[in-house]
Amino acid sequence: MTEVKTLLKNIDGSRDFIIDLQTKMTACPAITPHAEGGLGEAAKAEVILETLKALKFDEIKVIEIKDPASPTGVRPNIVAKYYGQNRKKTLWLMAHMDVVPAGDLALWKTDPFKAVVKGDKIYGRGTEDNQQGLVSGILVAKAMMEAGVRPAVNYGLLLNADEEVGSRYGIVSILKKHRSLFGKDDCFLVPDSGSCGGEKVEIAEKSLLWLKITVNGKQAHASMPQNGKNAFVAASYLVLALRDLYKKFNKKDRLFDVPFSVFEATKHEANVPNVNTIPGQEVFYMDCRILPCYDNKRVLAEAQKIAAAVAKKHKVAIKVEAVIDEVSKATDKNEPVVKLVSKYVREIYRKQPKIQGVGGGTVAAYLRNAGFPAVVYARFDEMMHQPNEYCSIKNTMGDAKIFLLTALNLK
Ligand SMILES: [Zn+2]
Known part of the structure; x- marks a missing residue:
């Protein structure tokens, strides 16, 4: 002593x-x-x-x-x-x-x-x-x-x-x-x-998963929307649809300060420089912080499934890829x-x-x-x-x- x-x-x-x-x-x-x-x-x-x-x-x-x-x-x-x-x-x-x-x-x-x-x-x-x-x-x-x-x-x-x-x-x-x-x-x-x-x-x-989401539509003059596929509109629907990740992966763990997984749309890349063009491509990102009880791959697969449904409805192509994928024990x-x-x-x-x-x-x-x-x-x-x-x-x-x-x- x-x-x-x-x-x-x-x-x-x-x-x-x-x-x-x-x-x-x-x-x-x-x-x-x-x-x-x-x-x-x-x-x-x-x-x-x-x-x-x-x-x-x-x-x-x-x-x-x-x-x-x-x-x-x-x-x-x-x-x-x-x-x-x-x-x-x-x-x-x-x-x-x-x-x-x-x-x-x-x-x-x-x-x-x-x-x-x-x-x-x-x-x-x-x-x-x-x-x-x-x-x-x-x-x-x-x-x-x-x-x-x-x-x-x-x-x-x-x-x-x-x-x-x-x-x-x-x-x-x-x-x-x-x-x-x-x-x-x-x-x-x-x-x-x-x-x-x-x-x-x-x-x-939490495990870290950063997603890059690319929506490919078709550029057109804003006065002629029937000639294009508005990637910005499709991306906007997708941003909201991806909020479902919160419902799908909703377990709580009191060990963490924010006790649930978070899935936030964050960065957005510039599209067209002018107001009178319907953008043909939109790129945005999500920052996902995932509780250890979930697998990052399952979250990515679910985001891709949500994206596929939006793509079908809006007749665009959507790619969802992981740019950072760090699992933490x-x-x-x-x-x-x-x-x-x-x-x-x-x-x-x-x-x-x-x-x-x-x-x-x-x-x-x-x-x-x-x-x-x-x-x-x-x-x-x-x-x-x-x-x-x-x-x-x-x-x-x-x-x-x-x-x-x-x-x-x-x-
Ligand atoms: Zn330090």
Whole structure:
């Protein structure tokens, strides 16, 4: 008991360490080299490696993923491990090094790439997304190392490149080409999203299905509708007919914040430039967020069936195709890592944890689909991607305590 207290106290005493590391990282804008002027993660990775090497990790390595657009030709991903008593299993904390661009500088009160400390807050691009989680993860290791404590299973840090633009040079490649890094019983903490109060413990997301719908009719002069087939009119009927997807796939799952699947018509491509032409083609899109109990293929087939009926009635041709089709597995709420995080949210923040699913499209889906339990958790003021982004030092410490207690108690 006293041992745990010593470890938690170590985290309470880490304000200077947090500010120092945040300041050094913020000074290295790790923006994707695929955006204008982006230099990638190389400089930031150096700063982080310097910090990790000063601690007592048993293994530190850099996995470089080839990217010709990067000034160094590669994108670095850092893997560091502190051995537990059982070396066959690892609790990973996964965070990302890259940041989004600063955006409109006129909206910033301070230089986005120079950390500024005001009370509990550290301002700067990336301080919250994802440096807060990254620092929390390092604090966990540092506390255990300085007290000479070994967790039951290994504690690993996986610090990735390229999260903000699709993870192609980060976790996606790592899972594909370096799968041997992971043991079959490994699990993950991903401190990359959360709620202001720190209640939200995210374990699932909806599957994502984006549909492109092309309606082909026949162009004609607007004064002569009998010579054409109005694709816009047919598409409009179809937009409304597709609302039936809500009825067809209407199951509820209270785990999710929006507890049902959603099927929304969204983007619409320009058709004809002038008012006096009946458009011969219409293209529009749907964003579908589907509960895990449904199969994306069934939704696509149902949308095609609805489209076929509209096509017949309006004498047009309609093609419905999937442009994004990402199925997402959920992490079981009874997984030990979920239970432990929830327990310590209660203990550290004195909040009732809310185990939840989200709308879809997060980096944890790659891990869950690869078969690993993954908990997305952080206490965030939700400043990510915004001007005047900041992180909270208190939240950095609080999250670190939750992760530390999880690491100490996971078997
Ligand atoms: Zn992030």
